[in-house]
Every structure is written in structure tokens, then in C-alpha cells.
Amino acid sequence: MNPIFEEHPHRRYNPLTDSWVLVSPHRAKRPWQGQVEKVAGDDRPAYDETCYLCPTNTRMNGEVNPDYQDVYIFNNDFAALLEDTPPHSFEEDELFKAETERGLGRVICFSPRHDLTVPEMEEAAIRKVVDAWVDEYLTLGGKDFINYVQIFENKGFVMGCSNPHPHGQIWASSSIPDEPMKKQIAQLKYWQKNQRSLLADYIEKELFKQERVLFENEHFVALVPYWAVWPFETMIVPKRKMARISDMTDAEKDAFANAYKRLTVRYDNLFETSFPYSAGVHQAPTDGEAHDEWHWHFVFYPPLLRSATVKKFMVGYEMLANPQRDITAEKSAGVLRALSEVHYKTK
Amino acid sequence: MNPIFEEHPHRRYNPLTDSWVLVSPHRAKRPWQGQVEKVAGDDRPAYDETCYLCPTNTRMNGEVNPDYQDVYIFNNDFAALLEDTPPHSFEEDELFKAETERGLGRVICFSPRHDLTVPEMEEAAIRKVVDAWVDEYLTLGGKDFINYVQIFENKGFVMGCSNPHPHGQIWASSSIPDEPMKKQIAQLKYWQKNQRSLLADYIEKELFKQERVLFENEHFVALVPYWAVWPFETMIVPKRKMARISDMTDAEKDAFANAYKRLTVRYDNLFETSFPYSAGVHQAPTDGEAHDEWHWHFVFYPPLLRSATVKKFMVGYEMLANPQRDITAEKSAGVLRALSEVHYKTK
Ligand SMILES: O=P(O)(O)O[C@H]1O[C@H](CO)[C@@H](O)[C@H](O)[C@H]1O
Ligand SMILES: O=P(O)(O)O[C@H]1O[C@H](CO)[C@@H](O)[C@H](O)[C@H]1O
Numbered sequence: 201m202n203p204i205f206e207e208h209p210h211r212r213y214n215p216l217t218d219s220w221v222l223v224s225p226h227r228a229k230r231p232w233q234g235q236v237e238k239v240a241g242d243d244r245p246a247y248d249e250t251c252y253l254c255p256t257n258t259r260m261n262g263e264v265n266p267d268y269q270d271v272y273i274f275n276n277d278f279a280a281l282l283e284d285t286p287p288h289s290f291e292e293d294e295l296f297k298a299e300t301e302r303g304l305g306r307v308i309c310f311s312p313r314h315d316l317t318v319p320e321m322e323e324a325a326i327r328k329v330v331d332a333w334v335d336e337y338l339t340l341g342g343k344d345f346i347n348y349v350q351i352f353e354n355k356g357f358v359m360g361c362s363n364p365h366p367h368g369q370i371w372a373s374s375s376i377p378d379e380p381m382k383k384q385i386a387q388l389k390y391w392q393k394n395q396r397s398l399l400a401d402y403i404e405k406e407l408f409k410q411e412r413v414l415f416e417n418e419h420f421v422a423l424v425p426y427w428a429v430w431p432f433e434t435m436i437v438p439k440r441k442m443a444r445i446s447d448m449t450d451a452e453k454d455a456f457a458n459a460y461k462r463l464t465v466r467y468d469n470l471f472e473t474s475f476p477y478s479a480g481v482h483q484a485p486t487d488g489e490a491h492d493e494w495h496w497h498f499v500f501y502p503p504l505l506r507s508a509t510v511k512k513f514m515v516g517y518e519m520l521a522n523p524q525r526d527i528t529a530e531k532s533a534g535v536l537r538a539l540s541e542v543h544y545k546t547k
Numbered sequence: 548m549n550p551i552f553e554e555h556p557h558r559r560y561n562p563l564t565d566s567w568v569l570v571s572p573h574r575a576k577r578p579w580q581g582q583v584e585k586v587a588g589d590d591r592p593a594y595d596e597t598c599y600l601c602p603t604n605t606r607m608n609g610e611v612n613p614d615y616q617d618v619y620i621f622n623n624d625f626a627a628l629l630e631d632t633p634p635h636s637f638e639e640d641e642l643f644k645a646e647t648e649r650g651l652g653r654v655i656c657f658s659p660r661h662d663l664t665v666p667e668m669e670e671a672a673i674r675k676v677v678d679a680w681v682d683e684y685l686t687l688g689g690k691d692f693i694n695y696v697q698i699f700e701n702k703g704f705v706m707g708c709s710n711p712h713p714h715g716q717i718w719a720s721s722s723i724p725d726e727p728m729k730k731q732i733a734q735l736k737y738w739q740k741n742q743r744s745l746l747a748d749y750i751e752k753e754l755f756k757q758e759r760v761l762f763e764n765e766h767f768v769a770l771v772p773y774w775a776v777w778p779f780e781t782m783i784v785p786k787r788k789m790a791r792i793s794d795m796t797d798a799e800k801d802a803f804a805n806a807y808k809r810l811t812v813r814y815d816n817l818f819e820t821s822f823p824y825s826a827g828v829h830q831a832p833t834d835g836e837a838h839d840e841w842h843w844h845f846v847f848y849p850p851l852l853r854s855a856t857v858k859k860f861m862v863g864y865e866m867l868a869n870p871q872r873d874i875t876a877e878k879s880a881g882v883l884r885a886l887s888e889v890h891y892k893t894k
Binding site: 205222281285294295300359362402482515526 | 549551552555556557558559560562566567569571573574577579580581582585625626627628629632633635637641642643644645646647648649650695697699700701704705706707708709710716718720722724725726727737745748749752773825827829846848860862863864866867868869870871873
């Protein structure tokens with residue numbers, strides 16, 4: 201990379217969402233006198249009787265969780281999307297447009313163990329989470345009123361997660377949400393122009409450059425994208441173009457579990473803390489089309505910037521004008537690449 | 548409004564940015580067990596010798612602030628954009644594109660008084676802030692390498708603001724940032740189609756409907772936009788189409804100061820706390836074009852949802868898929884409309 205971009209403010213283009221990020225490499229030196237985050241105590245019991253996600257406990261709506269052994273999935277008791285939504289659409293003119301949105305929300309407990317998180321789970325247990333995602337994608341996506349299935353995880357209090365029990369969510373909707381829609385449009389344009397997958401071409405070039413790649417296994421590459429917005433944003437991309445996670449072979453599912461664990465262990469090791477993030481899958485809609493343009497991938501958006509307690513605030517300029525970051529993607533990749541894949545707690 | 552939208556999950560269209568927001572009215576009932584924000588103590592002295600924004604104090608770079616009487620402006624000591632940036636652009640192919648970004652960052656102290664915030668300032672003092680913004684917009688925008696001037700304020704620790712002394716920022720750049728660019732494209736399309744201002748038509752309809760308007764004065768309307776994302780998001784819109792804040796008459800500048808104060812007093816009264824937000828102006832670029840399509844406006848994005856300590860987290864689904872809100876714009880408007888315009892501290 202041209203050293204000019206290592207030192208000077210610049211913009212980088214995100215070809216997946218057709219947007220720009222402002223990069224201010226010199227700004228990492230700025231002193232921080234602002235808000236400092238609380239670090240959650242790491243001394244959780246394996247079972248917590250007050251946790252509504254632990255096996256055998258009673259949830260707010262009176263339902264009792266089974267004594268589950270690996271993954272447990274149920275309908276979100278406070279879902280933002282509901283199956284029982286009457287169809288209605290309203291368009292007074294181009295300024296007032298609304299339509300009801302049918303959908304549903306699911307919660308996935310990743311493990312019965314209250315004290316674990318993904319980086320501390322066995323690969324075989326993570327593989328069960330992957331299998332559950334594939335099942336849910338197929339079952340939910342198979343419903344005629346569901347056209348997009350968003351699989352994600354909010355981890356850590358700083359990410360608005362209200363329960364440290366390892367779990368993720370699925371929000372399935374009739375319409376295709378804005379972010380995946382942007383990626384679909386960009387991938388389709390690239391596909392039509394080049395008859396190739398945007399992300400397959402991208403990771404091929406990244407594997408050649410070796411500036412932002414963290415590691416690879418037989419089927420996946422983990423990297424800090426060239427256009428990363430969050431300080432330690434990363435992506436796990438399958439080497440083979442697949443539109444959806446249900447296209448994975450058994451070997452690919454194992455390889456994904458491997459990459460997921462290795463990346464999150466590095467994250468925990470970065471500041472020797474349970475590393476917060478929002479993460480999830482972007483993949484083809486379930487609208488019955490083939491979607492040859494789609495190359496699914498897994499993204500991580502972690503908020504921490506300098507330590508376990510100092511995060512990057514996406515406020516002010518970022519909300520009103522343009523996302524902005526204070527270190528380059530290459531610097532972040534260098535830091536993450538140098539970290540051990542042995543979890544700090546087990547050392 | 549059709550009561551169906553008061554009860555059921557739905558999407559609303561934002562014609563200014565050509566995007567959608569998911570609204571889940573039923574979800575406000577959800578219990579909150581997550582992160583609770585710290586409330587900053589409100590007992591600040593009028594002068595704080597450790598504050599780098601107070602008059603006569605020395606800043607980190609050794610410069611001494613003058614004994615200023617109203618507004619004081621200086622170059623940001625840790626600006627994300629720098630004037631001294633060499634031009635360079637890079638485009639390997641459509642996947643790797645970057646260009647250096649020349650610009651500058653300014654800090655505006657709104658008052659010498661460390662203990663005040665906008666809602667506690669006199670209208671005449673707020674008017675001086677407005678005058679300073681106009682000056683800066685003209686001076687910075689007059690430079691040949693500046694094509695957009697983003698005026699904004701981050702208020703409160705929860706918004707990443709590191710100093711409670713009342714102040715705002717200006718980031719001026721060579722390129723037009725993503726958010727204003729989206730608004731420009733939408734307004735231009737509307738202008739070309741209808742020969743009318745999108746926002747003039749919009750506020751005319753809102754003044755007729757009276758569902759989301761908070762108040763108006765002779766020259767401005769304050770409202771919760773139909774497509775609001777943040778729980779108590781608002782806009783102040785001039786009744787007359789003006790492309791830029793420098794088009795305001797004296798009377799309009801006074802009227803803006805009046806609306807700005809009245810709205811922020813209501814905000815402070817909402818949870819009887821110094822109400823955090825990011826706020827700022829969206830207006831025409833300074834690229835030498837007329838920009839007849841632009842109708843400038845002032846937006847407020849406040850994070851609080853239910854109390855001084857419980858905020859809305861835009862994470863997970865919102866980051867990966869689509870912005871989502873838990874109460875309708877109409878409910879929020881009703882709450883803000885019912886509040887007093889006398890600041891709770893002076894009661
Ligand atoms: O410039 P400040 O106030 O130190 O920093 C704050 O505002 C900036 C502009 O919105 C953001 O980029 C930073 O993340 C935030 O902490
Ligand atoms: O559903 P939860 O975990 O209670 O809530 C969390 O995740 C949701 C989906 O990302 C967000 O809408 C909420 O703001 C956040 O607090």
C-alpha cells in the first residue's frame with residue numbers, strides 16, 4: 201500500500217455497500233478524556249438461577265426452558281417482528297409511505313453453560329450453532345411471508361446485550377432490510393459486469409497482497425476489510441462462492457466453526473477481556489430467486505478502540521456526515537494477526 | 548394516521564435519504580435488564596481550571612485561550628481532517644479505491660460559562676452561536692479545497708463527548724460526505740420532478756396534519772419526522788426554502804435561536820436531565836453550484852429511550868440490517884409536545 205495512506209487522512213470506497221469511510225491515521229494519538237465503559241465481571245457461574253436463558257429456568261412469559269444439552273431455540277418473547285401482523289400499505293404521496301411488516305424473531309442459546317462465550321466453546325459445540333443457523337435459515341426462509349433471515353449476535357453490555365448467557369438472535373422479515381439490499385445491488389452489478397463473484401475476486405486479491413488477511417483455513421479467509429469502519433472490524437468469507445449458509449458442505453461447516461473460534465479467541469486476547477461486538481451473516485434473501493450474485497459472509501462490528509474500556513463513538517460527524525475511523529485497516533490487521541490463538545484465560 | 552400503524556410492526560420510508568426504518572410499536576413494553584448509563588453530575592462550576600475550553604486556560608498544545616466573552620473558535624488540536632494533506636488518488640480496480648481527503652476541523656465554544664448548555668443559555672447568546680456558524684460556513688466554504696462544511700454538536704458523555712463545556716465542532720472536507728449526499732440526490736430528484744422543495748412540501752403537510760409538529764414560530768417548524776429513527780429524533784426546518792444557513796435574514800437567525808432553545812429545553816425537561824444528543828445542520832455543499840434543490844435543516848439524534856439512564860442501542864439488527872425503533876414518531880411527538888418550555892432547573 202502506498203505509504204501516503206498510512207499517514208494522511210483519506211477516504212476508502214466500500215464496493216459492497218457503495219459507500220465511503222473517512223480514515224484519519226494520525227488521530228490515534230488523540231488523548232481520551234471521555235466516557236469509560238464498565239467491564240463486566242468474568243466470574244459467572246455455569247448455571248445462574250436468575251438467568252432466563254439457562255436450562256430449566258422459567259422465562260418472563262411463564263414458559264420453562266428444557267434441560268437442553270447444546271443449542272436451544274425459541275421465539276423471542278419481545279420480538280420486534282410478529283407473525284400475526286395484518287397486511288396494509290399506505291402511500292399518500294412520495295413523502296408519506298409506510299407498510300406493515302410481517303416477520304418473526306427467534307433467540308438461540310449457543311450453550312447451556314452460562315459462563316461460556318463462543319471463543320471459550322469447543323469447535324464441535326460451535327458447529328452445533330452453525331447447524332442450528334442453517335436449520336433456521338431453511339425453516340424460516342421456507343415460509344411464504346419471509347424473504348430475508350437476519351442471523352446475528354449482540355455480545356457484551358456495551359452492545360446493548362442484556363444477558364451474558366451466550367446467545368444470538370434471528371429476525372426474519374417480509375422485506376429485505378437496507379444493508380443486505382445494498383450488498384445485493386452491488387454484487388448483482390459486479391456479477392452482471394464480470395460474470396464473477398465480487399467477494400471471490402476480492403479475497404483472491406487480499407490473499408495475494410497479505411496486508412489485511414488474519415488467517416485462513418481450507419475453506420475460509422478471515423480479514424480486516426479494506427473499507428472497515430469499526431476499529432477492529434473483520435469478515436469471514438468462504439473461499440468458494442455460495443449464496444447462502446445452507447450451501448455449505450459438512451467440511452465447510454466445520455471449517456467455519458474453526459474460523460469463528462479462532463477469530464473470537466484473538467478478539468478476547470486483544471484487550472484480555474470478553475470482547476464485545478455485533479456480528480452476523482449477510483446472505484441471499486429467501487424470496488425464491490437463485491441469487492447467483494450473492495457470496496455469503498460473516499461480519500464482526502466490535503466497538504472497542506484502545507482498551508477494554510475505551511470504545512469508538514460513532515456519533516456527531518459519523519451520524520450526520522460519514523463513518524470515520526482513527527487507525528488504518530492495515531494497522532488493525534497487524535495487531536490482530538500478531539495475537540495468539542490460545543485463549544488468555546487458559547494460559 | 549391509520550391506527551394499524553399505531554399497533555403493528557411496519558416500515559416507513561425516509562424520502563430525504565431514500566431508506567426505510569422498522570417501527571415496532573408494541574415493543575416499548577419490553578423490560579430492560581441491560582446497560583444503564585451514568586448520569587453526569589450537574590454541579591459544574593462557571594469556570595473550571597482543568598477544562599481546556601474555559602477562557603484563559605492552556606490547551607494541550609500549549610496555546611492559551613483568550614478571555615472570551617461569548618463565542619470562541621479555534622482549530623481542533625486533534626482534527627480528523629487536515630489542511631496539509633497531499634492530493635493522491637488510487638484506483639487499482641473497482642474493489643480497491645481510495646483518495647486523500649483535504650479538510651479542516653474547528654471547535655466552537657458556545658459560551659465562556661463552563662456550567663451552561665444551550666437550553667440554559669439566553670436566546671441572545673445562542674444567536675451569537677448562529678452568527679458564528681454562518682461566518683464559519685462562509686469562510687471555510689469560501690476556500691477552494693472545501694466543498695462541504697459539517698456543523699455539529701456532540702452533547703453528553705453518552706455521545707462520546709469528552710468535555711461538558713458547551714461546544715460544537717465543524718469538520719470541513721473536500722468531498723461531500725455520504726449523508727448530505729443522499730439528501731442532495733433525493734432533494735434534486737424531487738425538485739426536478741415537482742419544481743418544489745421536498746421539505747417545504749413536507750412541512751406544509753405536517754402543519755396541516757398536526758400529528759408530529761411540536762411547535763412553530765414565525766420562520767421555523769420543530770417536529771418529529773415521520774421517518775424518525777432515534778426515539779426522540781427531531782428536526783427544525785425553515786418555513787422558507789433556503790439552501791444554506793447564510794441565506795437567513797436577521798429575523799430568521801433570531802427565530803432559529805428561539806426554536807433551538809425551546810426544543811432543547813423540552814429535551815432537558817423530558818427526563819429532567821441534561822439531555823444528550825448529536826445535532827447539526829444539513830445544507831448545500833460549498834462547491835460553487837447554486838443548489839436550488841437544497842432546503843437546509845437542523846437535525847437532533849438523541850440516544851435516550853426511557854429515562855436518563857436507559858438508551859436505545861443501535862446494534863445487532865440495526866447495524867447489520869435496518870434501523871429499528873420501539874415507539875412511533877407520533878407517540879414521541881405527543882410526549883415532547885406536552886412538555887413545558889420552562890427549564891426544570893429554573894422552576
Ligand atoms: O472530536 P471528539 O469530540 O474528541 O470526538 C467525538 O466526536 C467525533 C466526531 O463526531 C467522533 O469521531 C469521536 O468518535 C467522538 O468521540
Ligand atoms: O433484543 P435485545 O437483545 O433485548 O435488544 C438489543 O438488540 C436489538 C437487536 O439488535 C436492538 O434493537 C436493541 O436496541 C438492543 O438492546
